[in-house]
Amino acid sequence: MLMLNSLIMQDIRIYIAEQRGETSIGTHLVRSTLNYGSFAAPHREAIGRLQQVNSWQVALQETLELPTNQDTVSFLIPLVGDLLVTMDGQTYTVPVGTILVHNFENNTAIHIKASSEVGEPAIFQEFVLNSAINTPTLPHIVNLPLSSSFEKNKMYPVGTDLATDFQFYFGAFAGKHDFELQIGQDQKSAFAFALDGNFEVEERILYPSDGLYLPDSKNLDIECLSATGLLVVLCF
Structure with missing residues (x-):
């Protein structure tokens, strides 16, 4: 093991x-x-x-x-x-x-x-x-989850009405907050990409436009390290 x-x-x-x-x-x-x-x-x-x-x-x-x-x-x-x-x-x-x-x-x-x-x-x-x-x-x-009707510091699925064999998540963060993203049973890998701001994903630091590939992931620990941040996670 x-x-x-x-x-x-x-x-x-x-x-x-x-x-x-x-x-x-x-x-x-x-x-x-x-x-x-x-x-x-x-x-x-x-x-x-x-x-x-x-x-x-x-x-x-x-x-x-x-x-x-x-x-x-x-x-x-x-x-x-x-x-x-x-x-x-x-x-x-x-x-x-x-x-x-x-x-x-x-x-x-x-x-x-x-x-x-x-x-x-x-x-x-x-x-x-x-x-x-x-x-x-x-x-x-x-529409991305950016308006006031969406709670910040969470990852939201986008395009769920499409019968896709992967999942796209988008999150807008305000302040230094953390979030745990549960990955579906049908997906085994994840790719995180920082559109804006700095993040710590599974104890690895991402700066703007950095990407992180994580195979065999069940959940992701995400923390925004800057005043604001935008993060994309693809699970497949």
Whole structure:
């Protein structure tokens, strides 16, 4: 048993923000936590279902053509500026404070522009996972649990109306608080990502845009170490 625990500990990985790949795509910029495009590095391979973790900067008055892969689910979170997202001939406004969830049964490109009202490049966070979902759904634009109606310092499931084979959690923290996240029986691994603020997750410190992979997890001890913080946890 001691040997098994040691092997599990060795599989825990921290992804430091400063070590992300940085690639210019035309006038746009992408910072990749995992291997993406021309960025390829050891120990940056996809993590099970989790294929991509990217931070995108979209130039003003320019369109980013974002490729997608078949049988995947994408989560797009605007961080700076609203997004105009066009797919299948329809354009959707994705404001800051929401998340766009969409699954793809074909390799379909998404076209993304920064809202003209921003006046600066838009920044959004992207997570892409492989999924066994075969029935396509319309894009879901879901409000994140940021309003006063949601209690702070908790992790909330997002997009639970989709029949997904993983779970996406989002938490907004105010002040130095801790929270224990119970992971469902169908999920065995977790990936935590600090969108903003500093966190301690399972006794490991995460700064903004740091990621943490934890295999064989049953629950996560989470503590916000800064005045405010935003945390994403993917369980799969």
